[in-house]
Amino acid sequence: MIILLSNDDGYHADGLAALAAATSEFADIIIVAPDRNQSGASHSLTLDAPLRAEQISEKSYYVNGTPTDCVHLAITGLLDVEPDMVIAGINHGSNLGDDVLYSGTVAAAIEGRFLGLPAIAVSLCAEDPDHFATAAKAVCKLLGRLTLKPLSTDTILNVNVPDLPWEEVKGFAATRLGFRHRSESVVKTTDPKGQPIYWVGPAGHGQDAGTGTDFHAVEQGFVSVTPLQIDLTRHESMADLEEWVHF
Ligand code: MN
Numbered sequence: 554m555i556i557l558l559s560n561d562d563g564y565h566a567d568g569l570a571a572l573a574a575a576t577s578e579f580a581d582i583i584i585v586a587p588d589r590n591q592s593g594a595s596h597s598l599t600l601d602a603p604l605r606a607e608q609i610s611e612k613s614y615y616v617n618g619t620p621t622d623c624v625h626l627a628i629t630g631l632l633d634v635e636p637d638m639v640i641a642g643i644n645h646g647s648n649l650g651d652d653v654l655y656s657g658t659v660a661a662a663i664e665g666r667f668l669g670l671p672a673i674a675v676s677l678c679a680e681d682p683d684h685f686a687t688a689a690k691a692v693c694k695l696l697g698r699l700t701l702k703p704l705s706t707d708t709i710l711n712v713n714v715p716d717l718p719w720e721e722v723k724g725f726a727a728t729r730l731g732f733r734h735r736s737e738s739v740v741k742t743t744d745p746k747g748q749p750i751y752w753v754g755p756a757g758h759g760q761d762a763g764t765g766t767d768f769h770a771v772e773q774g775f776v777s778v779t780p781l782q783i784d785l786t787r788h789e790s791m792a793d794l795e796e797w798v799h800f
Contacts (some may be wrong), residue, residue: 556578557636559623560644561657564615568643568677568685575689576640579696584613585627585638587620587657592646594619594657596664605633622663628668639665642675643688647713649678650759650768651729653781657776662709663783671699671708678771679716688720689713691776694725696743715771726775731766733757760773 558800564586573582573707583592585606588593604654606614606628614631641661650657662674663753673695677688693724704710711730734757738792744750762768772775 554653554670555634555636556580556582557624557627557632557639557668558582558584559586559620559627559639559661561587561620561641561642561661563587563590563637564609564613566590566645568645568682568688569702570792571685571689572640572643572675574691575686575693576696577798579693580637582612583632583634585623585631586727587623588615588617589740591619591657592644593655594621594660596621596654596660598622598625618659619649621664624664626669628665631669636665636668638668638670638767639666639672640675640692641672641673642677643685643692643714644674644676646676646680648674648676648681648711649713649759649770649771649777650733650790651731652733652756653711659709659781662711663781666707666709666783669706671704671706671710672673673710673712675712675714677714678714684716686719687717687719688712690719691722695778704780707782709783711779712765712780713767713771713777713779715774717774721774722776723774724776726770726773727778728767728770728777728779729765730779730781731759731761731763731768735762 644658659772662672737754740752759768
């Protein structure tokens with residue numbers, strides 16, 4: 554099995570190194586990751602500038618682009634082999650609820666959905682996380698499970714791991730996405746010339762964070778596993794809308 558690894562924290566990130574070390578016991582690993590921190594890049598592609606892939610070692614590259622650029626480039630021309638799956642992470646910080654819309658980590662996994670196996674995005678839930686070994690072990694357990702009992706290949710698994718030693722993790726939980734309260738306000742300040750500048754403020758706390766959600770599972774010490782799909786259509790609104798547009 555060939556696994557393509559990427560992330561949004563940049564090729565130098567500790568989370569990516571931990572993921573590579575653990576998964577290389579199962580599979581041939583190829584790393585294609587951004588040359589800098591691209592957290593919050595969402596699913597953007599670079600269309601107005603050329604991409605360059607710098608080879609760091611035999612199976613490791615960094616790219617002057619977004620996480621989506623990295624995976625797109627890797628599977629459409631950079632590599633001379635076709636990976637079987639993509640794993641993105643281990644993100645330094647959670648990707649819970651509406652975070653998945655902004656996350657470069659989740660986007661990198663989504664970009665790998667054309668490959669032969671489900672794609673996995675994995676995030677470690679703390680602002681400055683410590684237990685990368687726990688998240689790496691969780692991924693290895695899921696890989697073992699996928700080998701024994703495959704999931705549909707168009708599945709994207711969004712995995713969030715509590716920042717705890719492995720012995721304190723309660724197990725795995727299948728979850729749905731919760732959602733957050735509105736973000737906190739932007740932080741307004743001034744540049745050295747006195748002009749106003751703004752920093753995007755922190756994400757809101759969990760609003761829909763009850764039983765069954767990703768927020769709740771992580772809070773309770775479980776590894777949260779949420780199946781994602783790409784179809785954003787609100788199917789239950791179709792009948793109403795069908796009538797509404799015919800006026
Ligand atoms: Mn990140």
